[in-house]
Amino acid sequence: MAMGWLLSPAAWSQFGILVGAYLLAVVITRRVKPTLHRVIDPGDKQNLFTSSRLFVLQFLPLVLPLLAYVLTGIGEQIVRSIFDSGAVIAFGKRVFMFLAARIFVRDILTDPFLKLLGRFILLPIAGLYALGMLDLVTLKLTETVVGVGNIRFSLISIVRGVIAGSILFWLGQWSNSQTSALIEKQEMRPSLRQLLIKVVEFMIFGAAFLILMNVMGINLGALAVLGGAIGVGLGFGLQKIASNFISGVILLVEGQATVGDYVELDGGEAGTIVKMTARAAILETYDGRWIVVPNEDFITTRVVNYSDSGSANRYEAEFSVSYDTDINLVPDIIEAAVAKHPEVLDLPYPPDCELRGFGDSGIDFAVEFWVNGIDDGPNKYTSDVLFLIWNALRDNDIVIPYPQRVVEIKGGLPVADAS
Template sequence: MEFDLESQPEIVQTIAGYAIQGYELALTWLLSPAAWSQFGLLIVAYLAAVLVTRRLRPTLANLLDPGESDSIIAQARRFVAQFLPLLLPLLAYAFTGIGESVVRSIFDSGAVIAFGKRVFLFLAARALVRDIIHDPFLKLLGRFVLVPIAAIYALGLLDTLSATLTETVVGVGNIRFSLMTIVRGVIAGSLLFWLGQWSNKQTATIIAQQKEMRPSIRQLLIKTIEFTIFAVAFLLLMNIMGINLSALAVIGGAIGVGLGFGLQKIASNFISGVILLVEGQATVGDYVELDGGEAGIIVKMTARAAILETYDGRWIVVPNEDFITTRVVNYSDSGSANRYEAPFSVSYDTDINTVPAIIEAAVATHPDVLDEPYPPDCELRGFGDSGIDFAVEFWVNGVDDGPNKYTSDVLFLIWNALKDNDITIPYPHRTIEVSGELRTRPE
């Protein structure tokens, strides 16, 4: 078959060349007894795989079904069971391999059956992406990377494409890459950093379950392991791409200069975050109040800042440096309690000597009021315009805000205790004195 393609673009000539090669190969297979025998073996291998799969798959599914158990062995059985959709293409590949050895011994040729084996591998890759992988990122990577590579391999063009990508070189400054290096780096980098994220999540879950450790130590371990995992992933990626790390010395020097000038605040906040985690003065779950007026529960600590959540649902991003350079009040430090007071007044007709015992006994009935470091203490504060002023001091573990309304609860207890003992709570009275003779207006 001859075509005059000299006037056509190079890409058209290349595609036409592959098309002609494919046509000639197909024609050769159609006219070859060896090719027909290999086609027959492929069909036999596939039908045998279908029959074996129909009998074997239900048995394996019952064998691997762990029921409702959640043990390590049960989880391993569930993991293996999800690969059952690969049984058919892999059995077809195995049976085809057996047939290939027979065909090569008879005809000294196995091109058709080798093509069939590659097709079965493509079907296995497609089943893996379609039926087994559920993670969105891995499914996307499989759909647009694994399946196309398997298809190119099935057509026998993978080596040609690989050689072309290897010969095509691009450069950035003094650093030069082949397109194959970039493709390999993108694929390996995606897998490595996904694996790093997954392993970091699993490790963080395990560390978070260690309740005997201080929260600050848990956070420090999580951040250290996260940094280590991604540092190792980066070094592995550089090794896979074949990049000499000494070539990055200039870039590293530029980054160092940037940290020294433009990024000094980021570096300061990062170091402050490490100090916070090591010292444990403030950690996730603590209620803190800063000198600048920011107050809330620390819900997250990042490399740059801490996230405070106020009781009205707002999030405040506070740089880590502020925890080091300013005064911080921590209401939730481990092992500490907080003291509050509830003021009230009684009328001047009251026997004030009985008030402290009544109020202290009433407040002590609250389930969250502590006896240590001090029990409730009712004190006389002064003599007001309308009544005698008292206040009761009490200690609790927690902050008097959000879900905890300690002062409100204590005031209810005081009100009920005073009512039960017939003690009057005063309200303002005003006495008006009129001097001189009152004059009435004539009618």
């Protein structure tokens, strides 16, 4: 074959056209590419089409191989009309397509997963196409049939499934992230926002699974029977999981607890909800521990939500003053001092100083105050209020008592022996 090509005028003419087409493509590309770059590049201008123009701009490296492919295709038609042969130029045309695929994977794809697919799937296919072996390999894979039970499919179906599954997986991840970002921007309850994100995620990947089954040529009816049998068996063993899943949906719909809320359950678990999954909610305590709480516990047990929207929390700080103090002055002094704290609220009630009792060493008071948030973690409201109380009492010469005891010795002190 090689000797025939070397001595054939048709082969030499095809090779000459191939070289000429490539050189012409190089000349045209050098003249056209700067102009295209100037026209497409938005520069510093920001408008509706900026992202689209930047997307198109990254495909400029493909101009040379694709232009050479087109020019070679035109030359192939001319050669075939003259010599009724075009094997050499057809091979060169396929090589240009392989170069375009290589440039696409090397210079254009930036996503790591897509680059991996391009390197191990697109380039091998383009290489087989360039060598003229793609049809032969496809035929062999189509003729080789394997079966699992009543389901039979060819190896080409597996190859299509791997390729389509990889692409559908990436598209599903990308579309899910884009949709989630769009939903996050909408004005709605956080719980409803989380529910919509989960519903969209299930719909996207459910549709991707059905498309993948059709691409692989698998009969969905057979899968339905198999899935029904498996579902009956798993149903008895996965009752708790199903219960937690349904409880999670109820929580998202009703909005009783959502991400960011500080909750306390009957079992003693308490923390901020940092994540809600289909099975459980994850609480983070202020000492850095994560607690996984099944969703069912939020439905079947008593839950205290300290971060419910529109609510405030009441705390109190206790202190004492000596019995020498005019206690009628204490409430006004303390209430005025606590009210200066920037986080203490006037609504639903302003600070309220109350007399609690008469202790052994002093008179007991407590000041109640309302704040938005939890008195723990980054917020130390009670500590701040106690500092304000201390400074206010000191500024008004009010003494905070300490325990005092009077010891009475019956019979008097023993007299020392003079001798």
